[in-house]
Amino acid sequence: MPTLALDAATLTYDDEGPRDGEATPLVFIHGWTANRHRWDHQMAHFAPGRRVIRLDLRGHGESTGSGARTIEDLADDVLALLDHLEVDRFIPVGHSMGGMIAQTIALAHPDRVDRMVLVNSISKMSYNRGRGLLMAASTLVPFKLFVAANIQRAFAPGYPREEIRAYIGASAATPREVVMTLYSAMRAFDVLDRVGEIRTPTLLVHGYHDVQLPVAQMLRMAKGYPDAVIRILDAGHELPVEKPAELTAALDWFVSPRD
Numbered sequence: 001m002p003t004l005a006l007d008a009a010t011l012t013y014d015d016e017g018p019r020d021g022e023a024t025p026l027v028f029i030h031g032w033t034a035n036r037h038r039w040d041h042q043m044a045h046f047a048p049g050r051r052v053i054r055l056d057l058r059g060h061g062e063s064t065g066s067g068a069r070t071i072e073d074l075a076d077d078v079l080a081l082l083d084h085l086e087v088d089r090f091i092p093v094g095h096s097m098g099g100m101i102a103q104t105i106a107l108a109h110p111d112r113v114d115r116m117v118l119v120n121s122i123s124k125m126s127y128n129r130g131r132g133l134l135m136a137a138s139t140l141v142p143f144k145l146f147v148a149a150n151i152q153r154a155f156a157p158g159y160p161r162e163e164i165r166a167y168i169g170a171s172a173a174t175p176r177e178v179v180m181t182l183y184s185a186m187r188a189f190d191v192l193d194r195v196g197e198i199r200t201p202t203l204l205v206h207g208y209h210d211v212q213l214p215v216a217q218m219l220r221m222a223k224g225y226p227d228a229v230i231r232i233l234d235a236g237h238e239l240p241v242e243k244p245a246e247l248t249a250a251l252d253w254f255v256s257p258r259d
């Protein structure tokens with residue numbers, strides 16, 4: 001796999017599809033403790049007809065390194081990769097934390113974002129008192145149990161247990177310092193009052209059964225977007241793998257030319 005060396009990190013990425021097509025490149029950004037293979041279904045669908053790029057964020061998957069303390073730091077990594085690949089204008093497709101990264105890029109560099117897709121993502125993490133206490137307490141348990149508890153609850157009821165165990169194992173392989181630092185970064189992320197500045201067309205796709213980032217929080221965010229389309233699917237927080245074909249169909253409709 002190709003890699004890009006950055007400060008204290010090496011990013012692993014895939015860059016597929018035709019370079020000379022008229023379609024704007026898609027850039028897939030995974031979520032917290034995940035990796036670029038969350039997007040396997042979407043990559044296979046879009047690569048024959050347009051340029052598609054995905055990466056493992058620093059410290060995730062096959063990328064190395066740490067040092068990212070904020071969502072802005074991760075956004076800088078994504079832009080550094082795209083500059084390296086000489087990609088100017090693109091469509092970010094971000095899942096969960098990846099959607100936070102996409103919003104950060106859209107706010108800082110609106111000229112580079114053709115349109116945007118946020119999958120199971122929000123503009124501000126907020127908890128009621130009970131859930132806030134539960135989340136705070138969860139960080140006090142052993143690291144692997146903390147990761148397992150968060151990944152387990154990310155899937156809608158009925159998702160195969162053996163597949164959930166595989167995702168838990170992959171997430172637990174993410175270095176502890178990366179997991180905990182970026183967990184804090186997500187909790188600190190807040191652009192809710194600024195989403196009205198994002199004028200690019202935006203697709204908000206969310207799982208109805210998402211308990212990690214509940215659909216009500218997405219709808220609160222959606223009220224601020226000037227040009228947003230909402231799709232709610234019968235899934236939990238892990239839409240790219242729970243309902244890959246349905247998510248791909250929604251993406252295909254949104255990024256394809258329409259009259």
